[in-house]
Amino acid sequence: MKPILLLLSLTILSGVGAAEIDRAQLALFGKLPAEWPNPANPATPEKIALGRMLYFEPRLSLSQEISCNSCHGLSSFGVDGKAFSDGHAGHKTGRNSPTVFNAAGHLAQFWDGRAADVEAQAKGPILAGGEMAMPDEAYVIKVLKSIPGYPPHFAAAFPGEKDPVTYDNVAKAIGAFERKLSTPSRFDDYLGGKEDALNADEKRGLAKFLSTGCTTCHNGPMVGGLLYQKVGLVKPWPFLNDEGRSKISGNPAEKGFFKVPSLRNIAETSPYFHDGSVNSLEIAVALMAEYQLGRQLPTEDVADIATFLRSLTGRVDAVYVEAPALPESGPTTPAPKHD
Amino acid sequence: MKPILLLLSLTILSGVGAAEIDRAQLALFGKLPAEWPNPANPATPEKIALGRMLYFEPRLSLSQEISCNSCHGLSSFGVDGKAFSDGHAGHKTGRNSPTVFNAAGHLAQFWDGRAADVEAQAKGPILAGGEMAMPDEAYVIKVLKSIPGYPPHFAAAFPGEKDPVTYDNVAKAIGAFERKLSTPSRFDDYLGGKEDALNADEKRGLAKFLSTGCTTCHNGPMVGGLLYQKVGLVKPWPFLNDEGRSKISGNPAEKGFFKVPSLRNIAETSPYFHDGSVNSLEIAVALMAEYQLGRQLPTEDVADIATFLRSLTGRVDAVYVEAPALPESGPTTPAPKHD
Numbered sequence: 035m036k037p038i039l040l041l042l043s044l045t046i047l048s049g050v051g052a053a054e055i056d057r058a059q060l061a062l063f064g065k066l067p068a069e070w071p072n073p074a075n076p077a078t079p080e081k082i083a084l085g086r087m088l089y090f091e092p093r094l095s096l097s098q099e100i101s102c103n104s105c106h107g108l109s110s111f112g113v114d115g116k117a118f119s120d121g122h123a124g125h126k127t128g129r130n131s132p133t134v135f136n137a138a139g140h141l142a143q144f145w146d147g148r149a150a151d152v153e154a155q156a157k158g159p160i161l162a163g164g165e166m167a168m169p170d171e172a173y174v175i176k177v178l179k180s181i182p183g184y185p186p187h188f189a190a191a192f193p194g195e196k197d198p199v200t201y202d203n204v205a206k207a208i209g210a211f212e213r214k215l216s217t218p219s220r221f222d223d224y225l226g227g228k229e230d231a232l233n234a235d236e237k238r239g240l241a242k243f244l245s246t247g248c249t250t251c252h253n254g255p256m257v258g259g260l261l262y263q264k265v266g267l268v269k270p271w272p273f274l275n276d277e278g279r280s281k282i283s284g285n286p287a288e289k290g291f292f293k294v295p296s297l298r299n300i301a302e303t304s305p306y307f308h309d310g311s312v313n314s315l316e317i318a319v320a321l322m323a324e325y326q327l328g329r330q331l332p333t334e335d336v337a338d339i340a341t342f343l344r345s346l347t348g349r350v351d352a353v354y355v356e357a358p359a360l361p362e363s364g365p366t367t368p369a370p371k372h373d
Numbered sequence: 374m375k376p377i378l379l380l381l382s383l384t385i386l387s388g389v390g391a392a393e394i395d396r397a398q399l400a401l402f403g404k405l406p407a408e409w410p411n412p413a414n415p416a417t418p419e420k421i422a423l424g425r426m427l428y429f430e431p432r433l434s435l436s437q438e439i440s441c442n443s444c445h446g447l448s449s450f451g452v453d454g455k456a457f458s459d460g461h462a463g464h465k466t467g468r469n470s471p472t473v474f475n476a477a478g479h480l481a482q483f484w485d486g487r488a489a490d491v492e493a494q495a496k497g498p499i500l501a502g503g504e505m506a507m508p509d510e511a512y513v514i515k516v517l518k519s520i521p522g523y524p525p526h527f528a529a530a531f532p533g534e535k536d537p538v539t540y541d542n543v544a545k546a547i548g549a550f551e552r553k554l555s556t557p558s559r560f561d562d563y564l565g566g567k568e569d570a571l572n573a574d575e576k577r578g579l580a581k582f583l584s585t586g587c588t589t590c591h592n593g594p595m596v597g598g599l600l601y602q603k604v605g606l607v608k609p610w611p612f613l614n615d616e617g618r619s620k621i622s623g624n625p626a627e628k629g630f631f632k633v634p635s636l637r638n639i640a641e642t643s644p645y646f647h648d649g650s651v652n653s654l655e656i657a658v659a660l661m662a663e664y665q666l667g668r669q670l671p672t673e674d675v676a677d678i679a680t681f682l683r684s685l686t687g688r689v690d691a692v693y694v695e696a697p698a699l700p701e702s703g704p705t706t707p708a709p710k711h712d
Contacts, residue, residue, distance in 0.1 A: 064559040117652050270672040273655030273679075305652055314650035315454050316612030320655070340612075 035117060037344045055241050062244075064255040066093045066298070070138035070213045075153055077210045081191040083358075086212025087206055090357050091175055095166035096122055098370035102159070104209065106134040107145045108355040112215070113301035117310025122167035123373050125371075129276070130310035135348070138213040140259035145308045147262060148282045151211030161162065173203040178204070179367060183361020215346025217299055225346075232345055239342025242335050247327045256296035265289050265308070268328040271358070294350060301344045315340045375493045394580050403584075405687070406559045407566035409477035409552045414548045415493055418531040423679055426697050432516055434505035435461055437709035441470025441498070442549065445473040445687025447694040450641035450686075451554070456649025462712050463504035468615070469649035473711070474687070477552040477584070479598035484631045486601060487621045490547030496540065510540040516707060517543070522700020525677045556638060563684075571684055578681025581674050586644040586666045596685060602627050605669040615647060640683045654679045 071077060090093065091106075092101045104121040105127070106112050112133030118126040129145050137143065143155035159165040160174060169173050178184045180197050191207055192198035223231035232240065243249065252258040262279050265271045271290070278293040292308050305311065306318040319336050324331040331339075410416060427433065428447075431440045444458040444466070445451050451472030452468040457465040465494050468484050478481065482494035488516065498504040499513060517523045517538050524538055530546055531537035562570035571579065601618050604610045610629070618630035631647050644650065645657040658675050662668040670678075 060384060207649075269669075272659035272672060272675045273653055310651065311656050312651055313654035314612055314648065315645055316658070317650050320611035336611045 036146075039148045042300070045173065050315065055237060059244055060225055062249045062253045063221075063225055063227050063257060066136065066216055066218045066255045067139065067217070068216050070216075072151065072213060075118045075206045075209055076193065077213060080187070081207050081210045082214060083190040084187045085209070086354060087205035087358050087360055089211055090209050091360060093181065093363070093367070094149075094160050094168065094174065094204075096168055096371045100166050102134070102156070103357070104167075105131040105159075105341070108215075109133070111217075111299045111350070112137075113136060113303045115304065117305050118217070119165075121165040122163065125164035127165060129308050130305065131200060132295060133303045134212055135215045135350070136215045136256050136296055137208075139254075139256050139297065140293065141261065142293065146279045146282045147293050151209065152212045154207040156205040156212070157169075160204075165230070173368075174201055174204065175199055180364045180367040181361050182364045187361075196297065196330070211354070214351075214354055217350055219298070219346050219348040221345050232342075233337065236345045239338035239340070239345075242338050243342050246323060246329055246331065246335065246339065248322070248339070251294040252297050256298050258294045258298075259296040261294055262288065262291045263294050263326070264288075265292055266290065267326045269325045271325055273311070278308070297343055298346050299348055301347050303341075315343060319343070382576045393577060394583070397556050397563055400581055401588045401592045402469040402560075402596060403565060404564050405475065405555055405557045405594045406478065407555050407557070409555075411490065411492070411548065413550060414545045414549055417530065418547050418554060418566050419526070420522070421548045421553060422697075423526045425481055425693060426526065426545035426699055427547050427552055429696050430699060432520065432706070433507065433513065433543075435710045439505050441473070441495070444470040444498075447473070447554075447689075450556075450643045450689070451476075454643070457643050458504075458506040461502065463581070464503035466504060468647050469644060471640045473551055473637060474554045474556045474593050474689070475635055477548075477554065478593075479632065479635065480600065481632065484553060485618045487533050490548065491551045492544045495544040495547040495551075499543075510640040512707075513540055513543065514538055519703045519706040520548060521703045523615070525573070526700075529604050536589065550693070553690075553693055556689055558637070558685050558687040560684050571681075573679065576681075577682045577683075578677035578679070581677050585662060585668055585670065585674065585678065587630045587661070593638050595637050597633045597637075598635040599635055601606045601627065601630045602633050602665070603627075604631055604664070605629065606665045609665045610664055612648075612650070617647070627650050629666075636682055638687055639686050640679075642658050645662070654682060658682070 069077075070214050089102045092098050092104070100120075100122065104328075105114050107114055109139065109162040112135040114120075114131055117130060118128070119131045121127055132145065136151045141147065143149040144158070149155040149158060160168050161170065168177075178188075181373060185199055188198040188203060188207075189195075192203050195203075196319060220231045243252075251261060251263050254260045265274060265278070274290055274369075279293075280286055295306075300306075300314055304315065305313045305314075313319045316336050317341050320331060324338075325329040392406045399509060408416075428441045431437050431443070437438045439459075444453050445702070446453055451474040453459075456469060457467070458470045460466055464681065473495075480486065482488040482491060483497070488494040488497060499507050500509065507516075511558055517527075527537040527542060527546075527605065528534075529541050529571055534542075559570045559575075584592075590600060590602050593599045604613060613629055616628050618632075618706055619625055619628040634645075639645075642655065643657075645654075651657045651660065655675050658678050662670040662675075
């Protein structure tokens with residue numbers, strides 16, 4: 035019996051120590067693109083530069099204090115770290131602000147997918163009463179035209195247009211900028227064939243991520259972001275007062291469905307879930323395994339999967355993250371309003 | 374068979390609708406005291422007034438920006454709402470700041486019980502390098518003596534003492550103040566016999582709180598705070614990098630043990646647990662049931678228990694909560710230091 039026991043022990047040891055990953059399984063993912071071009075909104079350096087300015091522009095809010103970057107902070111992995119974000123006049127958002135990094139690759143925008151792409155998404159928060167609270171598109175354009183530095187930037191970004199300072203072009207410029215916000219990580223180096231880009235612990239975590247079934251939803255280059263799924267798929271979620279996608283689609287079968295978040299930079303983008311209900315990555319992993327997959331994961335599997343997830347923290351391109359200089363207000367720029 | 378079916382249906386209905394609480398079970402709790410006197414530190418109006426000033430005093434920190442109230446904010450139910458609090462020079466605390474309300478009734482202070490009472494607790498954060506960061510007791514006394522308004526207050530609070538401005542007396546004054554921070558709620562009215570002080574939903578939640586076994590740990594007037602327990606008692610907690618009580622007691626059997634928190638004001642004191650890992654009350658309840666009691670609670674039981682817990686949100690006495698006027702610095706008061 036001894037040789038068999040020895041063989042058994044070796045098998046167990048290798049199961050715990052080294053990861054056995056069939057590279058064919060990695061086709062579930064795919065390397066992260068460097069950008070997500072939109073043929074309907076071709077990127078030019080001028081458009082991206084304008085989009086970056088508008089992304090950091092607090093005068094797109096009624097209080098002149100809130101920019102896109104306030105809730106989706108580029109220097110903090112595209113989030114603000116809060117369960118719900120601070121909008122106009124003390125309002126809190128109804129859902130957690132997702133990261134803007136790699137968002138352009140998602141199947142749609144917002145937790146419920148109500149905007150088709152980043153261009154459409156950009157139009158929402160500026161006019162939302164509890165967020166940036168601008169009264170209407172005309173007011174946004176009035177503000178931008180009152181800032182002498184902006185019209186030339188719009189003219190350069192949208193050449194040949196007679197009146198380029200439009201709300202559509204605001205959204206196009208911001209969208210073009212956001213389509214560059216890709217954060218490749220060591221995981222992409224590993225996917226590209228560099229075996230030692232992940233260490234043994236991370237590979238063991240990846241193997242468990244695959245074998246546990248996490249890739250049922252978290253797949254593709256963003257490790258998520260490509261489908262909608264019900265929160266509490268196999269066991270009712272402890273607290274759900276948000277209809278999610280059904281409110282948008284009108285399909286009652288989609289009640290409690292949300293877009294599966296990307297796990298890129300997940301270790302840096304707590305709190306988790308649509309309501310920011312969990313701060314701990316490990317608790318989030320344990321809850322997902324149990325409520326989505328019906329799996330009670332041993333603590334060491336939770337820890338290993340979390341270790342793999344930390345390898346998805348990416349390289350952020352400083353060119354886009356640094357706050358740009360913004361043009362000065364002009365004599366007709368409206369004063370901030372706080373209520 | 375019909376009468377039996379009817380009886381069965383009625384029984385089920387009454388089980389769901391009305392709560393059946395044997396008032397004898399309520400002896401597990403006890404009405405919240407209005408204060409927690411300490412014979413070794415008798416309270417006087419002068420001592421409490423001084424303690425309240427010191428509680429709000431940012432010059433007890435090296436940066437002169439952090440007071441007790443910064444992390445244990447009296448206008449926000451004794452907490453700051455953060456997973457970890459902001460200490461000196463960008464440091465974060467290692468554990469979640471617990472609420473100061475009703476803390477004087479606990480068996481000991483801090484998550485690991487390393488201070489016997491609120492007087493002893495008050496001495497810790499002032500001198501902790503990553504918190505208020507005062508270099509030593511002598512420096513604290515130097516600062517307080519340099520503020521002309523303070524010595525008369527110490528003299529009034531500690532009559533007959535030749536040199537009343539001492540670190541022990543700082544702690545005694547703060548402790549005397551904290552011993553008044555009781556927040557009775559409708560639950561106490563109910564315990565006192567007022568049947569309608571809790572509504573039917575809250576009573577159903579209380580019945581489930583009792584029958585689920587939550588009172589194994591969460592008992593007494595504070596609904597907790599009276600014993601230490603292991604996090605992950607029946608199932609290993611998803612993430613634990615904190616030895617908890619064993620580091621203080623030296624008893625390896627207490628590894629991962631923490632003081633059971635009071636559930637008074639729990640709905641207002643998220644995030645939860647020693648590491649602030651969860652923001653949602655319902656998720657916290659579901660995790661506790663599963664990891665501490667081995668119970669998989671149906672969603673409606675989680676919701677009912679959370680509804681009961683919300684009835685523990687108490688009445689806060691404005692007399693103590695409002696920030697007092699603080700005396701002005703004198704010519705020898707040290708300048709703030711930021712590193």
